[in-house]
Amino acid sequence: MRNRRWNWLVIPMLVAFATIYVPAIVSFVLISFHPSTGPGSVGPEWTLGNYAKVLGDAVYQTGLWRSVALGAITVAGSLILGFPLAYYISRYSSRFAIAVFTLLYVSSLTSIVIRGLGWITLLGTTGPINGILQMLGLIQEPVIFYGNLLGLSIAMIHYTLPFMVLTLLPVMHAIPTGLEEASSGMGAGFVTTVRRVVVPLAMPGVLAGSLLVFAMTISAFVIPRLVGGLTLRLTALLIDQEMRTTYNYAIGSTLASVLLLLVAVVVVMASVVGGRSRVAR
Amino acid sequence: MDQDTVVLSLRQLTKHFGGVVAVDGIDLDINKGEFITLLGPSGCGKTTTVRMIGGYEEPTAGQIIVDGQDITNVPARDRNFGMVFQDYALFPHMTVSDNIAYPLRMRKWARDRVAGRVSEMLDLVRLDGMGKRHPWELSGGQRQRVALARALSFSPRLLLMDEALGALDAKLREYMRVEIRRIQRLLQITTIHVTHDQDEALGMSDRVVVMRQAKIAQVAAPRDLYTDPTSVYVADFVGRINLLWGHVVEHAADATIVELDDPFPPATATRIRARRTPDQAVGSRVRVGIRPEAVRLVEGGGVLAGVVSGARFGGPLEYVTVAIGPDRTLDLLRRPGDAPPQGNVLLDWAPDQALVLPAD
Ligand SMILES: Nc1ncnc2c1ncn2[C@@H]1O[C@H](COP(=O)(O)OP(=O)(O)O)[C@@H](O)[C@H]1O
Ligand SMILES: [Mg+2]
Numbered sequence: 001m002r003n004r005r006w007n008w009l010v011i012p013m014l015v016a017f018a019t020i021y022v023p024a025i026v027s028f029v030l031i032s033f034h035p036s037t038g039p040g041s042v043g044p045e046w047t048l049g050n051y052a053k054v055l056g057d058a059v060y061q062t063g064l065w066r067s068v069a070l071g072a073i074t075v076a077g078s079l080i081l082g083f084p085l086a087y088y089i090s091r092y093s094s095r096f097a098i099a100v101f102t103l104l105y106v107s108s109l110t111s112i113v114i115r116g117l118g119w120i121t122l123l124g125t126t127g128p129i130n131g132i133l134q135m136l137g138l139i140q141e142p143v144i145f146y147g148n149l150l151g152l153s154i155a156m157i158h159y160t161l162p163f164m165v166l167t168l169l170p171v172m173h174a175i176p177t178g179l180e181e182a183s184s185g186m187g188a189g190f191v192t193t194v195r196r197v198v199v200p201l202a203m204p205g206v207l208a209g210s211l212l213v214f215a216m217t218i219s220a221f222v223i224p225r226l227v228g229g230l231t232l233r234l235t236a237l238l239i240d241q242e243m244r245t246t247y248n249y250a251i252g253s254t255l256a257s258v259l260l261l262l263v264a265v266v267v268v269m270a271s272v273v274g275g276r277s278r279v280a281r
Numbered sequence: 282m283d284q285d286t287v288v289l290s291l292r293q294l295t296k297h298f299g300g301v302v303a304v305d306g307i308d309l310d311i312n313k314g315e316f317i318t319l320l321g322p323s324g325c326g327k328t329t330t331v332r333m334i335g336g337y338e339e340p341t342a343g344q345i346i347v348d349g350q351d352i353t354n355v356p357a358r359d360r361n362f363g364m365v366f367q368d369y370a371l372f373p374h375m376t377v378s379d380n381i382a383y384p385l386r387m388r389k390w391a392r393d394r395v396a397g398r399v400s401e402m403l404d405l406v407r408l409d410g411m412g413k414r415h416p417w418e419l420s421g422g423q424r425q426r427v428a429l430a431r432a433l434s435f436s437p438r439l440l441l442m443d444e445a446l447g448a449l450d451a452k453l454r455e456y457m458r459v460e461i462r463r464i465q466r467l468l469q470i471t472t473i474h475v476t477h478d479q480d481e482a483l484g485m486s487d488r489v490v491v492m493r494q495a496k497i498a499q500v501a502a503p504r505d506l507y508t509d510p511t512s513v514y515v516a517d518f519v520g521r522i523n524l525l526w527g528h529v530v531e532h533a534a535d536a537t538i539v540e541l542d543d544p545f546p547p548a549t550a551t552r553i554r555a556r557r558t559p560d561q562a563v564g565s566r567v568r569v570g571i572r573p574e575a576v577r578l579v580e581g582g583g584v585l586a587g588v589v590s591g592a593r594f595g596g597p598l599e600y601v602t603v604a605i606g607p608d609r610t611l612d613l614l615r616r617p618g619d620a621p622p623q624g625n626v627l628l629d630w631a632p633d634q635a636l637v638l639p640a641d
Contacts, residue, residue, distance in 0.1 A: 176368070176370065178366055178368060178370040179370050179372060181337050181357070181366075181370070182364070182366060182370035182372075183372075183383070184356070184357045184358045185335060185336070185337065185357045185358065185360075185362065185363075185364050186358075186383055186384035186387055186431070186435070187358050187359075187361075187384055187387035187388055187435070188358060188383075188387050189358060192387070196383075197372060200374045201373070201374055
């Protein structure tokens, strides 16, 4: 639809944004430039002190790095699992593929709290995953998943996988299977065809899915809280702590602003990469 | 051209899709350097046949033999056949040059050899200077030529084309027919082409394979197919034909005599002389087929009488429709006169132009 006549259709969305989301974002960004004057209040003067504190303090730095690392690991994991899965579902309309897709879709509808608790059980030192690994003789001592990035990454990949697959699917579907046939007819093996034809053409979906998963992961709260425990102090958890435990609104807002900036930077980077690999039609 | 060396043989080639029989036991031999066309209406199994030859579809039964080797189970990528797909299947994320170079890179050609071949191919299909463009920056005809160049760049053993001209407009299609034949003759590449367009089939091919409901109806050179169809189906599909019902009365020395069944106005002779066709037994029910261009208007005598019921001017030629019975008409094609014919007319044709075809 290139017709300008339909532009008014976006007005409701713009109004909702302008009246609800934008003021919320603006208000915490503004607060981040004022000094804290005690629990629940900020002073009127302007300052960059909150940023200096947040970026200089080891706890906040570690939190940020962990959030970014978790985001990167989760993006990589959900891509590695999600790309082949989306490809399989889009190419084989078998009953099995439909069952896999349905399972994935339904699991994405399950409450996030339930999934977090489920992972605690599964990943516990006496849980089934350690049990299986020990039974197979792969490990002697139980692996500790709770309270570290390993277990949290596993849970986050599970949480974000459906979103990755659902973002990739329409892009995969839009790649004509004839291109893969043409490629094989010209002498390419399956792996070469995927690498030189499917992956480049699926790039817009890969970027969109990665952005979505990254943004979801670094702002995730429930699963990091449940699976990561209290020792793994990710930025999102620190924000909650500042806002609801110590009532340091200035620092909480500053952390939130930094996360926002981080997502914005990633979005810009992705659109630069995406712009270069863009293909018309 | 070595016309007698068989390059490709299909033996009882069959494909079932669930309960649908898409291709039903086809036998066909294709000679070296030959341009052969599979012709038939939509759904008769042309695409399935050519896809099985290319290795894109696994036959349910039968064999595909190339140069004496059974390649039925060889995957597409090892067959070394070029294919032009109906929608061209060009890679949208690659330039024209990269598309043409793709099969060469798969074959690990050296960089400068690839560059040399790509520019040769661009010359061949008259696209020099277009190498840096992307497929979506080209017209339909140009894309078609890129697809052809890509299918030919690696000197394949066989060229396959599935409705390769179908997406082009009429003028361009006619031009590309000539172009493709020029290139095909130049490279002397054995080609299997698929179309539902009879003009295209007759105009381009050394031989035409007419298909009907998953089977081969007739294989012949275009001229023979037109003048000597062996069935009503082929006669009707390839060109236009007037068809009358009748039964064989007698085989004379130079003609077969047929008694026409249709009710005709009184005083019309209903026994006509047709091309001698001794394999239709005396007494058997047949159809008599006469091409519109074989029918002439005459002043006296003639085979049938009728009343002109319409005329359609078409530039160099006009179709005249003549009512020859209560609910039966006959078309004739002629050079337009000063005015379209009117009223009662007499129709005539040479006995040899009246084909005696099995009633089916
Ligand atoms: N992948 C498929 N699955 C099921 N039926 C198919 C498939 N491909 C073709 N057919 C059926 O096989 C028959 C022949 O099809 P096709 O070879 O495409 O004919 P054509 O190219 O002559 O139009 C048709 O009845 C078609 O519906
Ligand atoms: Mg077809």
